[in-house]
Amino acid sequence: MTNPALNIENLSVEFASSAPRGVFEAPSTFRALNNITLSVNPGEVLGLIGESGSGKTTLGKAIVGLVEQSSGSLVVNGEALDATKPSDRRKLARQVQMVFQDPYSSLHPRKTVGYTLAEPFRIQKTAERSNEMDLVQALLERVGLNPQHAARFPQHFSGGQRQRIAIARAIANSPSIIVADEPVSALDVSVQAQILNLLDELRTQENMAMLFISHDLSVVRHLCQRIAVMYLGEIVETGPSKALSANPRHPYTAALMSAVPRVKAKNKARSKPIVLKGDVPSHDAIPCGCPFHTRCWLYEQKGRPARCRSEIPKLVEQAEDRQSACFFPEDVAVSAEGA
Ligand SMILES: Nc1ncnc2c1ncn2[C@@H]1O[C@H](COP(=O)(O)OP(=O)(O)OP(=O)(O)O)[C@@H](O)[C@H]1O
Ligand code: SF4
Ligand SMILES: [Mg+2]
Structure with a gap:
């Protein structure tokens, strides 16, 4: 190798x-x-x-x-x-x-x-x-x-x-x-x-x-060929370009990709851009738990799970050469439809 x-x-x-x-x-x-x-x-x-x-x-x-x-x-x-x-x-x-x-x-x-x-x-x-x-x-x-x-x-x-x-x-x-x-x-x-x-x-x-x-x-x-997504100094998702943009496993990636015209046209599920609320927090005041939870649409959609506020999600290896730092990677693409 x-x-x-x-x-x-x-x-x-x-x-x-x-x-x-x-x-x-x-x-x-x-x-x-x-x-x-x-x-x-x-x-x-x-x-x-x-x-x-x-x-x-x-x-x-x-x-x-x-x-x-x-x-x-x-x-x-x-x-x-x-x-x-x-x-x-x-x-x-x-x-x-x-x-x-x-x-x-x-x-x-x-x-x-x-x-x-x-x-x-x-x-x-x-x-x-x-x-x-x-x-x-x-x-x-x-x-x-x-x-x-x-x-x-x-x-x-x-x-x-x-x-x-x-x-x-x-x-x-x-x-x-x-x-x-x-x-x-x-x-x-x-x-x-x-x-x-x-x-x-x-x-x-x-x-x-x-x-x-x-x-x-x-x-x-x-x-x-592959993409890595950064948020507040950390990698939150990596994966092959096509799979990551068509089927993101982190809500932040889903929001970024929802703004790309080609993705929107091909994937009707994401015809509406996902607008992230608020600004990126300052590096001096990184939120506790998942650093993205203060802006995360999936956190809101899932009724604000306590885990997202108290535990830091690690970048975890998944199938198909994918990694995501979200507790609910499987829910991202499905839930983005209604975001
Ligand atoms: N030499 C430095 N001293 C102090 N802070 C710095 C220094 N360089 C960068 N930073 C800070 O580190 C953080 C990351 O900056 P960086 O330039 O790497 O971001 P970026 O993702 O490249 O942004 P952009 O898309 O605007 O180019 C920012 O908060 C920036 O203000
Ligand atoms: S762990 Fe929770 S807050 Fe963080 S990205 Fe996933 S759903 Fe959003
Ligand atoms: Mg730069």
Whole structure:
């Protein structure tokens, strides 16, 4: 059996809280990620969805070592890597790369594109100086750019072209997995599909895994084989894309999916969007019991079971490669009809 490209176990991240505190009080922290366990296979695209502030970017950054994890383990291609160790950091950078949302701020404005693209080879010592420029030109060609433009600066490129450069930098050393954090949401609609196609082509060619973070659920359903759903720093459901969107096993997923036009058209049972009440609670004040119970339509429909308020549902493995952190996974799809 092949190793997963990435295996995360019980990963947590804490940040300093901005909540006001007394002069003599110690600074407090909050858990932006709580015990995340996930794996992505070689060549697989795992979509990561959830409302703003649920922790998607923090998870991506923790995977590439840009934010410090307070606990948990990271195994890349069968090798356990610890981002706090300098020797592991270099291995991590070789194996795991991130493409950010904003191609305007992710490239150094005063470095030529050639310099930026040669950097991964220098850091990883994967090329002789003498053939760096050939490799840079080959990279530019692979992402659909003119190899003769290596001497230009980022401001000479459009947003879509800059994102191609960021992608070229990410794939320079053939990583095992790419974390793509909303890679097209800052781009003109006219170029979004081209960039998504490029990412998918490169992934297929290299058998690379991808963690694809997006708010666009139609794109996620189209591009990803599996989906993980985040709420308040936790994974609440995972499963194959089609099964998870057609037959969700967590009421939060059902609400997110009910807003996708294609799902509505195909599945008459969810022709009405499920409107979640209230806002996402603050990380400083996570509700007791099931963290979703304050907004859960199924909790209301089932007459507010005490268990939902007192016990934390674990992410439990179910049949058909599905996991859900709800006490009533079988009732979700059926009950969503009347929600
Ligand atoms: N460096 C940081 N210091 C303190 N808090 C942070 C930091 N980075 C993120 N947060 C907080 O952690 C939580 C998760 O943020 P994150 O950016 O990961 O969410 P997200 O799911 O990516 O949201 P979006 O969909 O808006 O991009 C939020 O409450 C955010 O304010
Ligand atoms: S455990 Fe209860 S509150 Fe939580 S999602 Fe399931 S039904 Fe809703
Ligand atoms: Mg984000």
